[in-house]
Amino acid sequence: MAPKILIMGPQGAGKGTQSQRIVEAYGVKHITTGGALRANKQRDISDLDLEYDTPGAYMEAGELVPDVVVDAIVEAALDEVDGFVLDGYPRNIDQAEALDEMTDIDVVLVLEVSRETSVKRLTGRRVDPETGENYHTEFDMPDDEAVRERLVQREDDTQEAVETRLDVFEEETAPAIDHYSDHEGYTTIDGEQSPDAVWADIDAAVERKVEGS
Numbered sequence: 344m345a346p347k348i349l350i351m352g353p354q355g356a357g358k359g360t361q362s363q364r365i366v367e368a369y370g371v372k373h374i375t376t377g378g379a380l381r382a383n384k385q386r387d388i389s390d391l392d393l394e395y396d397t398p399g400a401y402m403e404a405g406e407l408v409p410d411v412v413v414d415a416i417v418e419a420a421l422d423e424v425d426g427f428v429l430d431g432y433p434r435n436i437d438q439a440e441a442l443d444e445m446t447d448i449d450v451v452l453v454l455e456v457s458r459e460t461s462v463k464r465l466t467g468r469r470v471d472p473e474t475g476e477n478y479h480t481e482f483d484m485p486d487d488e489a490v491r492e493r494l495v496q497r498e499d500d501t502q503e504a505v506e507t508r509l510d511v512f513e514e515e516t517a518p519a520i521d522h523y524s525d526h527e528g529y530t531t532i533d534g535e536q537s538p539d540a541v542w543a544d545i546d547a548a549v550e551r552k553v554e555g556s
């Protein structure tokens with residue numbers, strides 16, 4: 344059966360980068376709440392009577408989009424797939440508890456990097472708007488000149504917005520990671536290594552956890 348994988352860690356830990364490899368190796372779907380929310384930035388959620396009327400307003404402020412919106416997106420996405428790598432969710436304890444009700448997870452990958460590494464990676468991150476693939480000005484530029492020329496920087500990858508998101512990570516998401524510390528599929532991975540070395544550790548962990556179950 345296709346594995347059900349959670350990938351967690353601070354912004355810039357390499358979740359998106361490694362999720363792409365997981366998709367290729369295991370034939371699972373990549374479910375990313377950040378991506379789903381960016382596609383629904385302007386959606387009218389005023390009927391919910393929350394602080395802001397669109398997901399995009401929360402995202403621009405570097406705040407979490409309310410659970411009621413995100414939980415529904417994840418539940419609908421999980422309904423449509425068998426195996427998956429879930430990236431960007433859960434981000435707080437309540438979301439972790441909501442996910443426990445939705446499905447059973449096989450592997451919980453926790454990518455660990457320092458705050459300094461996160462900031463360096465995010466401020467240099469560039470995205471190909473056509474494929475959604477991530478690159479980095481210093482560590483990973485595409486060979487194809489046409490791709491290089493169309494790369495853009497995400498609006499929330501400025502130094503200030505990055506610092507805010509990392510504060511939210513430490514306050515809200517670190518406890519959600521702890522929620523899984525006793526899970527049998529829980530594995531920490533040294534995310535400071537090169538992308539290939541991180542991938543080797545992830546691949547070995549997934550094989551071990553899935554075979555062991």
Ligand code: ADP
Binds near residue numbers: 355358535537
């Ligand atoms: P996340 O999804 O965890 O926020 P990304 O996968 O988008 O992180 O990676 C953030 C940035 O860091 C991207 O520009 C990516 O190219 C780069 N990156 C990812 N993994 C590594 C690594 N192991 N070493 C150096 N740079 C990396």
Ligand code: ADP
Binds near residue numbers: 378402406408410434
């Ligand atoms: P990052 O992890 O680098 O902040 P993402 O692309 O994962 O970026 O998410 C972008 C924005 O979308 C977040 O800053 C947040 O506002 C919102 N978001 C994504 N996932 C969630 C989630 N699980 N719960 C609440 N808000 C979310």
